[in-house]
Amino acid sequence: MTSTRGQHLKQRSNGQKSRKVIRTQKPWRWLTEDQVSASRGLATDECLANRVGSGTSPPTLRLYTYKSHCALIGRFQTVEQEIHVKACNELMIPINRRPTGGGAIIMGEDQLGVALTLPSRSEEGRTSLKHLLARFSTGLIQGLSSLGVHAALRGKNDLEVNGKKIAGLGIYRDPSGGLLFHASLLIDLDVPLMTSVLKIPLEKMSDKDVATLADRLSTVRKELGNSIHPTEVRQQVASGFKSAFDLDLASGMMSQDELAAIEELENHKYQTQGWIFQKSSVPDGNGSARLKTEAGLIDVHVALAGKTIKSIFIRGDFLAAENAIADLEASLRWHTSDQQTVTKTLHNVYDRRALDLNLLPQEAVGAVISAAIRDAESCAPDPEEKKPYGCFVNPEGTHGIDGPRD
DSSP, X not given: OOOOTTEEEEEEEOSSSEEEEXXXXXXXXXXXXXXXXXXXXXXXXXXXXXXXXXXSSOOEEEEEEESSOEEEEOTTOXXXXXXXXXXXXXXXXXXXXXXXXXXXXXXXXXXXXXXXEEEXXXXXXXXXXXXXXXXXXXXXXXXXXXXXXXXXXXXXXXXEETTEEEEEEEEEXXXXXXXXXXXXXXXXXXXXXXXXXXXXXXXXXXXXXXXSGGGGBOOHHHHHTSOOOHHHHHHHHHHHHHHHTTOOEEEOOOOHHHXXXXXXXXXXXXXXXXXXXXXXXXXXXXXXXXXXXXXXXXXXXXXEETTEEEEEEEEESOOOOHHHHHXXXXXXXXXXXXXXXXXXXXXXXXXXXXXXXXXSOHHHHHHHHHHHHHHHHHTOOOGGGOOOOOTTOOTTSTTTSOOOOO
């Protein structure tokens, strides 16, 4: 894997046991932006992760806000299942898809976006997603603590204060070797707006006795009892990362090369319907299944051509490396639907991608895939009605990824 010159691991005592921290001879770059568009904000995060991994950009902590408001879904989610598209259109709220996993959120001027981009050296490459989230969350935790808000990492990817969610976290591994740590910190939140834009399935609620969604969420302003400005929160979060990682931060700007690369990625990916509204075509027999697990909601769609899995799409609000999910989908594409063979293939993928899939239970994934296959078999057309197909059909081609239908 690519490494960055001048970086090494430093052992530091915390009074109980030593821990590894990332240390750079040069300070991390600190970027601030406000009122960015959904496509621009996401393109910037992915682009910097790519460039940091390839060594063309320095390690960067980016603390920014979006223009109020936008609706962002996780990498493996489906827009129509998570977002009230009609409401977004009426309210002129842009919709987009993050490179990181997790659930749907709204972002705006009172939600602080956190994007930390670092090169993935061999040590990080062997670190599980769970441990990476725990490591990177310490910057946010210490920043909040300095404000008098005491948060802790709970569940699969949430920061909570007294059992109430105040931030959501995510990780993205870029093919170049870069790591992107994503977080959305609630300085404040318009809950009625959120519920009118996001589809909140009750099955995700861990406490059935919770009367309203607001009872499960908190914000910095609610915890402090005042209208603290996002600029002050941002300053303390930056100080938290500086302290947690024992480093210096240097305020900086993006280079012209970075800006050009960001614009290209925004134009060719984050402003396209193909990226935002990803969906599969509907050939032959189609089936789907959903399952709520401790790791999140797993949503599988399968297209069968006879006894062959023609395409499979795995979505949900779980956390996993995108390339690992792509590997799993690719391994099962044009694959027999035989249960034992599917289980064996699933086991093989988990063996080679253990760190990237450690937060997604293999048994649960297998159960949802099996249920989706049974559903597809039950609704498959009669053999004489099936259209011809071949191994060169690409379910993700021109007709496989499409925009929303009217």
